[in-house]
Amino acid sequence: MADKKMYELGAVRSKFSELFEYGQEQAKKIGAENVYDFSLGNPSIPAPDCVKEAIFDMYNTLSSKELHSYTNARGLLEVRQYLADYMNETYNAGVGADNFHITVSSSASLAVLIRALQEDTSDEFIVVAPFYPEYRVFIEPIGSKCVVVPPDTEHFQLSIEGVEQAITPHTRAIIINTPNNPSGAVYSEETIKELAALLTRKSAEIGHPIFLISDEPYREVIYDNLPILYIPHYYDNTIVTYSYSKSLSLPGERIGYILVPPAVDDWQYLMTAILGAARMYGYVCAPSTFQRVIAAVHGATGDISEYDKNRHLIYDNLTRMGYDCVYPSGAFYLFVKAPDGDSIQFMENAKKLNILIVAADEFACPGYARISYCVDSDMIVRSLPAFEKLLAMYK
Amino acid sequence: MADKKMYELGAVRSKFSELFEYGQEQAKKIGAENVYDFSLGNPSIPAPDCVKEAIFDMYNTLSSKELHSYTNARGLLEVRQYLADYMNETYNAGVGADNFHITVSSSASLAVLIRALQEDTSDEFIVVAPFYPEYRVFIEPIGSKCVVVPPDTEHFQLSIEGVEQAITPHTRAIIINTPNNPSGAVYSEETIKELAALLTRKSAEIGHPIFLISDEPYREVIYDNLPILYIPHYYDNTIVTYSYSKSLSLPGERIGYILVPPAVDDWQYLMTAILGAARMYGYVCAPSTFQRVIAAVHGATGDISEYDKNRHLIYDNLTRMGYDCVYPSGAFYLFVKAPDGDSIQFMENAKKLNILIVAADEFACPGYARISYCVDSDMIVRSLPAFEKLLAMYK
Numbered sequence: 001m002a003d004k005k006m007y008e009l010g011a012v013r014s015k016f017s018e019l020f021e022y023g024q025e026q027a028k029k030i031g032a033e034n035v036y037d038f039s040l041g042n043p044s045i046p047a048p049d050c051v052k053e054a055i056f057d058m059y060n061t062l063s064s065k066e067l068h069s070y071t072n073a074r075g076l077l078e079v080r081q082y083l084a085d086y087m088n089e090t091y092n093a094g095v096g097a098d099n100f101h102i103t104v105s106s107s108a109s110l111a112v113l114i115r116a117l118q119e120d121t122s123d124e125f126i127v128v129a130p131f132y133p134e135y136r137v138f139i140e141p142i143g144s145k146c147v148v149v150p151p152d153t154e155h156f157q158l159s160i161e162g163v164e165q166a167i168t169p170h171t172r173a174i175i176i177n178t179p180n181n182p183s184g185a186v187y188s189e190e191t192i193k194e195l196a197a198l199l200t201r202k203s204a205e206i207g208h209p210i211f212l213i214s215d216e217p218y219r220e221v222i223y224d225n226l227p228i229l230y231i232p233h234y235y236d237n238t239i240v241t242y243s244y245s246k247s248l249s250l251p252g253e254r255i256g257y258i259l260v261p262p263a264v265d266d267w268q269y270l271m272t273a274i275l276g277a278a279r280m281y282g283y284v285c286a287p288s289t290f291q292r293v294i295a296a297v298h299g300a301t302g303d304i305s306e307y308d309k310n311r312h313l314i315y316d317n318l319t320r321m322g323y324d325c326v327y328p329s330g331a332f333y334l335f336v337k338a339p340d341g342d343s344i345q346f347m348e349n350a351k352k353l354n355i356l357i358v359a360a361d362e363f364a365c366p367g368y369a370r371i372s373y374c375v376d377s378d379m380i381v382r383s384l385p386a387f388e389k390l391l392a393m394y395k
Numbered sequence: 396m397a398d399k400k401m402y403e404l405g406a407v408r409s410k411f412s413e414l415f416e417y418g419q420e421q422a423k424k425i426g427a428e429n430v431y432d433f434s435l436g437n438p439s440i441p442a443p444d445c446v447k448e449a450i451f452d453m454y455n456t457l458s459s460k461e462l463h464s465y466t467n468a469r470g471l472l473e474v475r476q477y478l479a480d481y482m483n484e485t486y487n488a489g490v491g492a493d494n495f496h497i498t499v500s501s502s503a504s505l506a507v508l509i510r511a512l513q514e515d516t517s518d519e520f521i522v523v524a525p526f527y528p529e530y531r532v533f534i535e536p537i538g539s540k541c542v543v544v545p546p547d548t549e550h551f552q553l554s555i556e557g558v559e560q561a562i563t564p565h566t567r568a569i570i571i572n573t574p575n576n577p578s579g580a581v582y583s584e585e586t587i588k589e590l591a592a593l594l595t596r597k598s599a600e601i602g603h604p605i606f607l608i609s610d611e612p613y614r615e616v617i618y619d620n621l622p623i624l625y626i627p628h629y630y631d632n633t634i635v636t637y638s639y640s641k642s643l644s645l646p647g648e649r650i651g652y653i654l655v656p657p658a659v660d661d662w663q664y665l666m667t668a669i670l671g672a673a674r675m676y677g678y679v680c681a682p683s684t685f686q687r688v689i690a691a692v693h694g695a696t697g698d699i700s701e702y703d704k705n706r707h708l709i710y711d712n713l714t715r716m717g718y719d720c721v722y723p724s725g726a727f728y729l730f731v732k733a734p735d736g737d738s739i740q741f742m743e744n745a746k747k748l749n750i751l752i753v754a755a756d757e758f759a760c761p762g763y764a765r766i767s768y769c770v771d772s773d774m775i776v777r778s779l780p781a782f783e784k785l786l787a788m789y790k
Binding site: 001002003004005006007008009010011012013017040042043044046047051052055056059063064065067068069070071072073104105107108109110111112115116117118119134137138141142209249250251252253254265266269270271272273274275276277278279280281282283284285286287288289290 | 396397398399400401402403404405406407408412435437438439441442446447450451454458459460462463464465466467468499500502503504505506507510511512513514529532533536537604644645646647648649660661664665666667668669670671672673674675676677678679680681682683684685
């Protein structure tokens with residue numbers, strides 16, 4: 001009655017939300033204050049006030065037709081021009097309005113970009129563990145191979161040897177994600193330089209460019225005054241996908257972009273293929289009100305220092321208890337090692353204590369679990385005795 | 396450097412906007428008041444005031460997290476429950492919240508639904524000329540055949556014989572669109588009954604259901620007090636795709652839904668496959684603010700009587716001049732016959748007089764042109780002398 005592959009994709013997604021729904025039910029039974037839900041990546045800090053102000057201002061000054069008409073399929077020209085100006089001012093990017101395609105956020109950007117890049121089903125896309133499981137969903141159902149680079153569990157940087165081994169003559173692109181979901185690691189400039197050198201060498205070797213897709217939804221969610229690297233400065237064939245879901249705390253509004261800088265080989269051709277793939281997938285334009293919002297708020301973000309407080313609260317306490325945690329430099333996830341290496345059982349044990357965390361097996365990094373600390377600080381404090389009990393189960 | 400098929404899909408779309416861009420340029424040269432742009436289907440009447448009021452109210456009462464978090468992938472439960480209640484009250488539909496998947500509007504609904512239904516690339520999808528050209532873009536790039544039923548140029552209903560001839564053992568679904576873009580025709584109850592009888596008979600004959608996809612973005616844009624038919628009452632295996640782009644004049648905001656009623660064979664399986672296809676195409680959820688808007692405005696529409704005025708103005712005048720027009724019963728398009736049957740030349744001749752209309756060759760109905768009358772009435776009045784001149788070119 002419908003496609004079995006699509007059914008299976010849908011059924012898995014339903015399974016994913018089971019943990020969240022379990023949490024909601026438990027909250028009803030034992031009180032919301034006794035459930036410690038660290039399962040989701042929904043930003044806990046509010047959107048900055050300027051978002052609301054921009055919307056009120058817009059709705060008070062623009063006509064319905066100005067606000068709500070179809071926009072250009074690539075996005076409003078003035079918004080793309082704003083994006084170019086912003087990236088040029090902030091990162092000296094050297095890009096123009098035509099280098100941007102405004103999208104219905106990160107997943108849309110990646111699905112469309114991967115389809116635009118895929119010339120043939122023999123094309124392969126490389127992902128680096130641990131990685132956001134949806135990457136696979138944009139690659140495999142269109143017939144391509146999703147080649148996984150094993151995690152660097154020593155430093156949670158990227159294994160250059162691993163990437164080298166993953167590259168074949170069929171490699172079209174590699175996706176990186178820094179700051180990383182789920183590890184919270186941030187790739188160093190050295191890692192990026194090494195990757196760029198490898199990709200340059202291997203592109204020459206296989207006779208066609210290997211595109212570097214830099215998926216950056218957590219770009220500004222970075223701590224300890226670490227610099228934000230503009231990846232295209234390090235490797236010409238870099239395509240950036242960005243989302244305002246985290247930086248502006250607007251995940252439900254679905255707004256982001258694809259940036260194909262002018263140094264990318266044949267970038268205009270790729271921009272047109274992106275337009276075609278967006279069309280095939282049923283995207284007409286990104287939501288018009290929120291296109292205007294991103295230009296109006298001019299680089300504002302939510303108050304990232306709130307996440308930083310949570311980061312210290314959970315990292316310091318769990319480390320003190322004896323948990324083995326990856327030091328979190330960005331995003332809002334703490335990556336914790338299962339005490340006996342069995343992450344599925346660790347997740348189940350936590351669940352018994354009403355701590356909801358996600359085993360990283362789905363992220364291709366078994367043995368670890370992801371704790372989303374984009375939550376109320378109070379909940380972290382309340383959860384600490386339960387974390388003590390959880391560790392005690394292993395002693 | 397990117398997929399040629401996607402490039403071509405993107406390049407065609409760019410060609411499509413050429414007419415609009417030409418109009419913008421002409422407006423700069425000779426004054427906006429001297430260009431008569433009837434090329435686009437962008438609603439001219441404003442969104443009803445309740446849209447703005449709903450947004451202000453929401454933003455003044457709900458928290459950022461309530462407003463902007465990820466929603467369930469199918470849409471907020473309370474909004475889907477509202478949709479079910481509304482359809483039950485209005486059409487006695489007998490549906491529940493679980494029968495709805497809220498989408499990023501019509502194109503997203505159709506692209507996702509067609510992908511969910513396609514079990515195999517041998518599956519065929521039938522479209523009825525004249526039809527919205529994007530239908531083809533959701534069918535052919537995924538490897539299926541788009542089977543075109545020739546237009547019924549006598550009554551602009553649907554040719555039952557034509558549909559019968561188009562059905563093969565590979566037929567998965569047929570897409571209908573009433574009120575119709577581009578013809579402005581509305582299918583009669585008799586047409587729907589005949590179609591239902593045919594599909595029932597042929598489904599039995601080929602041994603599997605033929606799904607009827609009723610694409611209804613113009614559902615409420617209907618004149619002369621014609622009844623709005625709820626198509627699932629006539630044929631069990633009907634799936635409805637709906638959009639708020641036209642009824643609420645919100646095309647840029649991207650909000651609509653897929654409705655799979657409980658009478659559809661294995662409807663839960665299909666709903667899950669829709670979830671899977673949406674995932675593969677990179678849809679996470681529909682924009683959260685506008686999900687809430689559609690529930691808050693409770694069935695309101697823009698002031699359709701404004702389109703009705705335009706309809707009379709353009710139809711009465713063009714008919715009086717001697718143009719051969721299809722009587723427009725719905726949507727906001729007037730379908731006009733090219734005086735000598737050459738619609739491409741007709742469009743070019745009109746362009747010389749600064750009248751921008753679209754030859755219906757793209758809609759698989761050569762010999763006709765589409766005039767979008769979702770424009771300022773004043774422009775219609777100003778354009779009439781040019782329409783006189785255009786017809787004179789054929790005398």
